[in-house]
Every structure is written in C-alpha cells, then in structure tokens.
Amino acid sequence: MISSIIAGLVVAFVSGLTFVAYKHPAGYRKLHIPLIASAWGVWIIHMIYSFGEQSGFYHALDGVREMNKGALLQTPSHESDPIWWFIVPLACLGYLTFLRALPSLLDLPTKER
Numbered sequence: 001m002i003s004s005i006i007a008g009l010v011v012a013f014v015s016g017l018t019f020v021a022y023k024h025p026a027g028y029r030k031l032h033i034p035l036i037a038s039a040w041g042v043w044i045i046h047m048i049y050s051f052g053e054q055s056g057f058y059h060a061l062d063g064v065r066e067m068n069k070g071a072l073l074q075t076p077s078h079e080s081d082p083i084w085w086f087i088v089p090l091a092c093l094g095y096l097t098f099l100r101a102l103p104s105l106l107d108l109p110t111k112e113r
Contacts, residue, residue: 014095017031017035021099021100021102022106025102028099028100029100032099032100035096036096039089039092039093039096040093042089050085054078057078058078061075
C-alpha cells in the first residue's frame with residue numbers, strides 16, 4: 001500500500017516537473033540548480049551515512065575479536081548497499097539535465113523574464 005502511494009507521488013512529481021520544463025523553460029531554469037543540488041546532497045548524505053555505518057560495524061567487530069582472542073568465532077557479514085542507491089541518483093541527475101536541455105532539443109521558443 002505505501003509503495004503504491006510513493007510510486008504515485010514519484011510519477012506525479014516527474015510528470016509535473018516535465019510539464020514545467022516543457023511549458024515554462026524559463027521557470028525550470030530557476031529550479032534546475034536547486035534540484036541538482038538537492039539530488040547531490042541526498043546522495044552525499046547517504047554515502048556519509050553508509051560509510052559511518054560500515055565503519056562502526058567493522059570497529060565493533062574488531063572489539064569482539066579483541067575480547068575473544070584465541071577463540072574461533074563466526075563473524076557476521078555486512079552487506080553492501082544495493083546498486084540502485086548508485087543508479088537512481090545518476091538517473092535523476094541525467095533526467096534533470098535532459099529537462100534543462102529540452103527547449104533547445106525541441107527548438108521551443110523561450111521567453112526570458
């Protein structure tokens with residue numbers, strides 16, 4: 001249920017953004033830099049969080065090994081992030097850049113305000 005709501009909101013956001021980029025290119029140019037900065041910011045924050053989580057996991061694992069010297073332990077593994085955490089931000093950045101270039105690709109008249 002929640003995934004359908006999120007998917008619907010994402011589709012509505014992408015459709016609205018595409019409409020704004022097509023019908024109001026000057027307005028989209030004003031939105032382009034904040035949207036790109038937001039996408040980069042979310043990606044960087046996730047990378048910092050992921051690095052901290054992984055670092056904490058291995059630091060705790062070293063502490064367990066240190067306390068149990070000489071004992072044979074089965075150590076847990078730490079799964080890496082799914083590939084979509086890398087692909088989705090790149091796709092978003094590519095799409096936002098495509099929308100920025102849309103007026104010149106379609107030879108749309110632009111109104112500067």
